[in-house]
Amino acid sequence: MVRDKSKLPISVQENKKVKLMVCDIRESNKYKKEISQINYLIHTATAWGDPKRAYEVNIKAFEELLEMLDIEKLEKIIYFSTASILDTQTELMRESLIYGTEYIQTKYECFQRLRESSFAEKTFAVFPTLVFGGNLGKKSKYPVSYLTSGLKEIGKWLWLARFLKLDSKFHFIHANDIAQICGFLIKNHKEEQYKGFRKFVLGQKFISIDDAINYTFKKKQYEEIFCDTPYKKNSKNIIKNSSHPNHPLG
Numbered sequence: 001m002v003r004d005k006s007k008l009p010i011s012v013q014e015n016k017k018v019k020l021m022v023c024d025i026r027e028s029n030k031y032k033k034e035i036s037q038i039n040y041l042i043h044t045a046t047a048w049g050d051p052k053r054a055y056e057v058n059i060k061a062f063e064e065l066l067e068m069l070d071i072e073k074l075e076k077i078i079y080f081s082t083a084s085i086l087d088t089q090t091e092l093m094r095e096s097l098i099y100g101t102e103y104i105q106t107k108y109e110c111f112q113r114l115r116e117s118s119f120a121e122k123t124f125a126v127f128p129t130l131v132f133g134g135n136l137g138k139k140s141k142y143p144v145s146y147l148t149s150g151l152k153e154i155g156k157w158l159w160l161a162r163f164l165k166l167d168s169k170f171h172f173i174h175a176n177d178i179a180q181i182c183g184f185l186i187k188n189h190k191e192e193q194y195k196g197f198r199k200f201v202l203g204q205k206f207i208s209i210d211d212a213i214n215y216t217f218k219k220k221q222y223e224e225i226f227c228d229t230p231y232k233k234n235s236k237n238i239i240k241n242s243s244h245p246n247h248p249l250g
Contacts, residue, residue: 001028001045007143025061028068035068040186042078048103058106059113066119076122076189078182081111083127083171083201090127090199120197124185126178129203133175145175154216161213170212171203178202 001021005013012018021031025045028035043065047057084100085108087093097108111125134144136152154161181202188194 001025001031009142025065026056028061028065032068035065036070037073038069039073039075040078041065041069041074041076042080042182042186044080046080046103046107048101051102054102054106058103059110062110063113066117069119071118071122074119074122076124076186077119078124078126078185079111079114081125081127082107083129083203085111086127086201090201115197123197124189124194125197125199126181127199127201128178129171129173129201131173131175131178142175147172151216162217164213166209168209169206170209171206173202173204 001023002008003022003024005020005022008020013020019034021028021034023030043062045057045062047053082104084104085093085096092108092112096104100108114120114123114125130147131145132148134142134148136144136148181200185194185200
């Protein structure tokens with residue numbers, strides 16, 4: 001089920017073995033018959049930015065979708081939540097419900113309700129951390145994640161950001177890794193260690209913001225980044241002068 005099939009690779013769009021249900025999840029009732037035949041549900045649809053829409057998509061539409069499933073035919077649900085609702089012990093963090101955005105609050109409530117539902121024993125709940133996906137080139141084969149799209153703007157200011165120090169850390173994961181994990185869970189869900197309701201937090205070992213900035217800066221040529229800044233007009237002279245071994249930017 002997708003809202004915009006153009007975001008899918010042509011090979012998927014034209015694959016006769018793939019049945020595309022093109023609609024907003026809030027209109028999924030039009031595919032009620034097809035949904036009742038589902039064996040595996042990987043649920044990634046989500047919304048944020050507007051409280052009303054967030055509730056309709058993240059809670060109401062999802063629960064209506066569950067009602068269309070045949071629980072006897074259903075093998076497994078992989079439900080995508082967010083690591084923002086968990087504490088360090090991977091338990092629900094009450095503060096996220098009280099102080100979180102409408103996205104975080106609805107994800108908290110939906111997970112809590114799902115865990116107490118009749119579908120819980122057939123559910124894997126996955127909690128991605130920050131997600132990178134796609135690339136910034138014009139020929140990106142896959143949709144670009146919001147985090148990845150932000151790198152283009154950040155790149156313009158790396159020359160300055162490297163002089164700042166921030167005491168903060170974060171976890172991240174790539175969309176390709178998430179896809180492989182989902183495939184593994186579907187393939188192995190009958191194994192004893194994966195039976196019943198399970199939670200999986202997806203992410204690499206944490207990295208500090210300082211290390212991330214320094215690593216990204218080193219992967220780019222300094223001249224290209226510097227010329228993209230608002231000081232482009234004078235950049236040739238600056239770059240020329242900075243090549244001197246005693247120059248502070250050299």
